Amino acid sequence: MPAKMQLTKGNEALAMGAIAGGCDCFFGYPITPQNEVPEVLSYEMPKRGRVFVQAESEVASINMVYGAAAAGKRAMTSSSSPGVSLMMEGLSYIACAELPCLIVNVMRGGPGLGSITPSQGDYFQACKGGGHGDYHSIVLAPWNVQEMYEFPALAFELADRYRCPAMILADGVLGAMMEPAIIADNAPPPTVPEKTWATNGRNGRAHKNVVNSLVIDPYGLRDHNLKLQAKYKKMQCETRWDTRDVDDAEILVVAYGISARLALSGCKLARKEGVKAGLLRPITLYPFPTEPIAECAANKKRVLVVELSAGQMVEDVRLAINGRVPVDFYGEMGGVIPSPVEICRKIVEAAQ
Amino acid sequence: MLEQTILAGFGGQGVLMMGKLLAQSAMEEGISATWLPSYGPEMRGGTANCIVVISDDEIGSPVSESYDAVVAMNQPSLEKFESKVRPGGTMLINKSIVPIKASRDDVEVYYVAANDIAEHECGSTQAANVVMLGALQSVRQKLKSHSIEKAIAYVFASKGQSVIDSNLKAFAAGMTSLHQNATAC
Structure with missing residues (x-):
């Protein structure tokens, strides 16, 4: 069906955008003000034979994303500030393991459990690490409902290109507001690059793929860090x-x-x-x-x-x-x- | 053109729907619109409101300090949002259930018996929101009435033709209400 202009809520647009972006698996735990994202995906994903899991916690969600991403699937989670804080350990592991995935943060007031009203207090967390170690995620900041729809596909594409986590940093207003946006109800699936590194079975390959975030040898970890840093440098052209x-x-x-x-x-x-x-x-x-x-x-x-x-x-x-x-x-x-x-x-x- | 409106009332009075119809109408005309609902603990207390901005230019902020029009479907909404109307702006009050008058003298105030008109025209107070939308349209005229009628037909399409017809009737009754029943101050 061709895309058409629809009056759409930001969170709903983001959910439809994830589907258009070829999201294979969604794992999440409810939290305001992003609940329409899992709500929409809970019925739209199974309809298309894709995976929707309401996890038992945010910690579980991000580790499910870790696993699905390791298997070469387009995996995502969505949460809001306190929930995203819980995911930081997993995010650091994913960054170290060089896996592409999408994390959505529809920010709310903080610190602490804070409020459910809009905020942008998680910029440091999103852009300066958040989890431990020297890593970065690609961070996209939509400013209207149209971009809430378009950015999941862009995030998946960039994440695949650089084998790194991508984050969409929105807020409670963008999530709750409606605007006219061009939304495709049944967009054709995007072309996803082949993931030769994925741990999805040997398939007759000579070598074994391993996904790991533990590099115990200091020189080995230094070299891995240098590789990551070189990647972050290369990423600058995506500004x-x-x-x-x-x-x-x-x-x-x-x-x-x-x-x-x-x-x-x-x-x-x-x-x-x-x-x-x-x-x-x-x-x-x-x-x-x-x-x-x-x-x-x-x-x-x-x-x-x-x-x-x-x-x-x-x-x-x-x-x-x-x-x-x-x-x-x-x-x-x-x-x-x-x-x-x-x-x-x-x-x-x-x-x- | 930039028109910023607050629509407020009890939860269940259809104020969010009223705003949605306005935004949908603007979209029908190919101009920009934003609709922002109030969300948070205040909704549990039973009040709801939304802010609708329409413009023929790109819309920046979906909220404002003061508004061109405020629709108060109940008394708490009048008390809460009366101060938000900009001088020279418009206020519509649902006089069916709001026993008090507005205290501002620098804004245009219209009293609409939205519940009574809805009951009389459609046999139910449920359409009071669309009556009020008609009244708002008759005094602000930022959109074509035809666009709002199209929006009503689109938004209520899943509920069947009789619901569409009933709401179109409510809208028409609201459009003429201020010529017959209401008093401008």
């Missing part, structure tokens, strides 16, 4: 970002996900008040658009970073700009959504 009205802007606003939506409105309000503001939105949070930000900020008066956190991504923006342009920060925490009017006020202040 994605988007801009609005930056060319003539005197103030550059940098924000991702739902904050970028709020900031876009803030920029438009600021222009009405005579301050030229533009928006740069990182789409990949890892790899981070360091050079695009530095380049874009070069001729600006000031930079304002907006997040639903105490200031996490702002550290990477400051590193990118390296002191050449002053960087301000505005954030709200705990599930409070900063208003576009307040963002506009910060932009106008910055211009003075």
Whole structure:
């Protein structure tokens, strides 16, 4: 069936996007505000002969993902902040074992059990490790329902290309809101590259495939780390970002996900008040658009970073700009959504 | 064009559906729309609301500090959201079950007997939400009435033609309600 424009909830779009992206297996444990993801997959996956398992915990979910990914399947899990924290050990193992998979975090207020309202407090966790050891996941930040639908396929594709975990970092607003989005109810399955490393039976091969995250010899582990680091370096070419009205802007606003939506409105309000503001939105949070930000900020008066956190991504923006342009920060925490009017006020202040 | 609306009431009054119909209508017209429900502990207490933004431009924020229109289907919604209407904006109040008046004098206030009209026209107060949608349409006019009728037919399609017809009737009654029954302040 051809894709058509449908009024769709972010979480539902993400579930349909996972199916379109060729997800073979979903393992998850319920948590607000992402429950529509497993809800939709619980009936859509079996219909297509694919696997849906409600696991006994998040720890179990991520280890089921580990196993399915090792067998060469497109495997995913979805959760929200406290649940994702529980998965960090497994994620580190998956990264070490070089397995492609998808982890979705529809972020809610933290720390702790926090709240069920939207937040972006898990940037550090998603982009700076989260689990132990020197590893990275590819991190994608959708900002509308259309991207909630499209990013699972992109995440699987990138994960396969680099044999690493990919994460979609959304938030409670993106999960709950509806927007028109082009959704295919029955998209043809994507072409998945052959996984010659998968532990899915010997199949007459001369060698035995082994998936492992234990490298006991220090030099062996060092070499494995060097290989991982080389891969992360190579991954930098996957950097994605988007801009609005930056060319003539005197103030550059940098924000991702739902904050970028709020900031876009803030920029438009600021222009009405005579301050030229533009928006740069990182789409990949890892790899981070360091050079695009530095380049874009070069001729600006000031930079304002907006997040639903105490200031996490702002550290990477400051590193990118390296002191050449002053960087301000505005954030709200705990599930409070900063208003576009307040963002506009910060932009106008910055211009003075 | 940018129109930001809050629709609020008791859970079960169909306020989320009302918002969905607005967003669906905007989509029918090929313009942008966002629909954001309230979610969280307040829903367990029995109130529900959603925010609908429609625009012929790309929509940034799905929420705002103040709104062009607020629809209050019950008294707690009036009390909670009256301060959110922007000066010169519009407020619609379901006078069938809201015994009090709005206190703002810098906004347009319309009182609609949504439950009574729904009961009279459709034999059930269930369609009060669509009556109110008709009333909202008659005073804001940001979308074509035909688009809303198409949205009603699409959204209620799975419930059968009689439900579609009943809601179209409720919508039409809401559209004319403010010429007959209601008072603008």
